[in-house]
Amino acid sequence: MRFDVVTLFPAIFDGYLTQSLLDKAIVRGLVEIQRHNLRDWAEDTPHRKVDDRPFGGGPGMLLQVEPTVTCVRDVDAMCDVPARKILLTPQGRRLDQRLAEDLATSDRIMLMCGRYEGFDQRVLDILQPEEISIGDFVLNGGEVAAMTIIDAVVRLLPGVLGDEQSSLDDSFSRGNRMLEFPQYTRPREFEGHTVPDVLLSGDHAAIAKWRAEQSRVKTIDRRRDLLPENSKPNHEHPNQRS
Numbered sequence: 001m002r003f004d005v006v007t008l009f010p011a012i013f014d015g016y017l018t019q020s021l022l023d024k025a026i027v028r029g030l031v032e033i034q035r036h037n038l039r040d041w042a043e044d045t046p047h048r049k050v051d052d053r054p055f056g057g058g059p060g061m062l063l064q065v066e067p068t069v070t071c072v073r074d075v076d077a078m079c080d081v082p083a084r085k086i087l088l089t090p091q092g093r094r095l096d097q098r099l100a101e102d103l104a105t106s107d108r109i110m111l112m113c114g115r116y117e118g119f120d121q122r123v124l125d126i127l128q129p130e131e132i133s134i135g136d137f138v139l140n141g142g143e144v145a146a147m148t149i150i151d152a153v154v155r156l157l158p159g160v161l162g163d164e165q166s167s168l169d170d171s172f173s174r175g176n177r178m179l180e181f182p183q184y185t186r187p188r189e190f191e192g193h194t195v196p197d198v199l200l201s202g203d204h205a206a207i208a209k210w211r212a213e214q215s216r217v218k219t220i221d222r223r224r225d226l227l228p229e230n231s232k233p234n235h236e237h238p239n240q241r242s
């Protein structure tokens with residue numbers, strides 16, 4: 001899979017791209033991530049301006065339609081595979097595991113990271129990107145949301161996680177809507193806190209039973225909405241592909 005990230009701050013991704021899981025996936029050719037600085041598409045002005053004040057007044061600045069549309073079209077044309085265009089915004093369809101799994105089926109994804117107050121509306125009207133939010137809180141730009149999407153998607157790609165780390169049993173993965181049971185590792189005791197005896201018993205049936213019960217209790221306590229009897233369809237955002 002290839003990600004193309006359009007951003008005013010490509011350097012934000014430097015540390016992220018060298019973290020082990022992603023770095024290994026890149027080195028192994030399982031994923032490719034290309035960054036594109038929107039400012040490289042500014043009209044030829046000394047300050048490489050790509051933003052301007054909103055018509056009709058109001059706070060802040062908007063990213064202008066001309067450099068953005070030109071940039072996205074040029075980036076899209078950089079490789080034969082057309083990119084699934086995604087615009088990060090507080091107003092988009094909420095990212096969840098189901099959407100991450102759908103995104104992981106794409107061969108190429110372009111992540112459009114805005115800043116300031118976002119993009120001129122004509123960027124959305126012309127390019128028709130899918131709009132995705134990572135939650136009901138306000139970030140200062142799309143880059144953190146883009147990294148969140150990359151993180152959630154790359155771990156789902158075949159071969160990225162070893163078998164022992166499979167994402168198949170994750171909470172939320174592939175319809176699994178239960179929270180994770182408590183996990184323990186060495187030492188067996190720390191400051192008087194011990195490991196549940198069942199986990200040391202070697203009785204795999206009893207361990208599985210205990211873990212299932214722990215997941216159920218935790219899910220009822222914290223996320224009753226995840227239980228099958230309470231699940232609601234995740235209504236897609238109007239401009240989302242099905």
Ligand SMILES: COc1ccc(Cn2ccc3ccc(-c4cc(N)[nH]n4)cc32)cc1
Nearest residue numbers: 088089090114115133134135137139141142
């Ligand atoms: C209309 O209200 C606002 C519009 C933009 C902004 C700042 N901003 C600029 C680009 C950008 C991209 C994504 C996000 C974002 C995504 C999520 N889930 N939270 N925040 C925020 C973004 C603040 C508020």
